[in-house]
Amino acid sequence: MPNSEVTAFSTTRHGGCGSDAYAGFNCTPYVGDKPAVVKANQELLCELLSIPTERLIIPYQTHSCNILTIDDTFRHLSADARHAIMQEKDAVMTHVEGLCLCVSTADCIPILLYDATHKAIAAVHAGWRGTVERIVTQTVEAMHETYGTEGTDIHAVIGPGISLEAFEVGMEVYEAFKERGFDMEQIARWYPEKEKYHLDLPNANRLQLLSAGVPVGQILDSGICTYTRHQDFFSARRLGVKSGRILNGIMLTNDK
Numbered sequence: 041m042p043n044s045e046v047t048a049f050s051t052t053r054h055g056g057c058g059s060d061a062y063a064g065f066n067c068t069p070y071v072g073d074k075p076a077v078v079k080a081n082q083e084l085l086c087e088l089l090s091i092p093t094e095r096l097i098i099p100y101q102t103h104s105c106n107i108l109t110i111d112d113t114f115r116h117l118s119a120d121a122r123h124a125i126m127q128e129k130d131a132v133m134t135h136v137e138g139l140c141l142c143v144s145t146a147d148c149i150p151i152l153l154y155d156a157t158h159k160a161i162a163a164v165h166a167g168w169r170g171t172v173e174r175i176v177t178q179t180v181e182a183m184h185e186t187y188g189t190e191g192t193d194i195h196a197v198i199g200p201g202i203s204l205e206a207f208e209v210g211m212e213v214y215e216a217f218k219e220r221g222f223d224m225e226q227i228a229r230w231y232p233e234k235e236k237y238h239l240d241l242p243n244a245n246r247l248q249l250l251s252a253g254v255p256v257g258q259i260l261d262s263g264i265c266t267y268t269r270h271q272d273f274f275s276a277r278r279l280g281v282k283s284g285r286i287l288n289g290i291m292l293t294n295d296k
Contacts, residue, residue: 046161047089047140048152048290050199050262052272056081058284066274066284068144070100073284089291091140094119098142098287099129103169107182110134110141130170131179133162135187140291146274147266149201149241150288151176151249155183157193161290168209171244172216180252191253196260199288200273203265204229204240213239223247 056065057080062073067081079093086093099108108129114122114136132141133153141163143150148167155161164170164179183189204227214237218224227244228237242261249259266286270278274286 045156045159045293046154046290047293048154048197050150050273050286050288051085052286053274053284054272056084061279061283063284067096067287068098068285071144071285072282085287089140089289091138091291095138095291096140096142096289097126097132097134098144099126099132101130101144101165102128103165103167104128104130105170105173105175105178107131107133107175107179109182109186110136110139112136114139130166131162131164131175131182133160133179133183133186135160135292137292140289142287142289144285144287145199145201145266146276146279146283146285147202147207149245150199150286151179151245152197152199152288152290153179153183154195154290155187155189155193156195158187158189159292160187160189161292163288163290166241166245168207168213168239168241171241171248172220172222174220174248176245176248177252180249180254191249192255194249194252194254195258196249196254197290198242198245198259198261200262200264200266200269200286201242202267202275202277203242204238206265206267206277207239207241208234208236209239211237213237217244 143165151164153162266273266275
């Protein structure tokens with residue numbers, strides 16, 4: 041991200057106090073890890089971010105295209121009310137400083153967005169279902185409607201996720217992307233020895249950003265494959281669904 045007005049990050053598996061498939065730095069509370077361990081890891085993360093843990097916004101994701109807009113009233117809601125509105129949300133956006141918007145991933149693609157002109161941010165969780173439904177495009181459109189964001193205002197980070205080389209899919213997934221008008225020559229590759237297609241989810245989301253008017257020089261792709269680097273980053277395909285998650289966060293840092 042371009043300046044000190046914003047902080048963006050993706051956690052690794054290193055550090056923390058988790059064990060087994062949650063080892064060691066899982067901060068996501070809804071994947072079966074011990075609550076005390078998650079709490080301790082969140083406290084460690086928030087100490088590094090210099091914020092209280094209640095400013096971590098971690099939605100319960102369901103591979104939907106539901107986008108949650110957080111305004112100033114959010115800070116005054118009860119914990120139960122916050123929990124309720126964060127159900128079934130796969131993208132979060134705000135203009136409120138000091139709130140850390142997060143999405144949890146373990147092979148899916150995280151996209152973090154910063155509108156440097158209107159001082160707004162968003163965090164997006166894009167698995168293949170969210171990608172094929174163009175959740176990134178929908179989030180940029182929602183930012184435009186809410187904050188006046190234009191594509192040229194956005195700086196984007198595509199965080200760690202599964203690569204084309206590792207993401208083998210069935211024909212039903214390939215056809216879903218084809219039917220929705222994706223350029224399959226750019227996002228798919230046929231492996232004849234396996235008689236399977238592989239999909240490039242990072243590039244499929246990058247192309248959405250470009251189509252939304254985000255300049256190519258304002259898109260940073262981490263290039264990290266969670267599947268091949270599963271010792272450093274959580275990978276559900278390697279570790280199973282009952283495992284830890286990478287926490288990908290973005291925060292406007294000029295808190296008042």
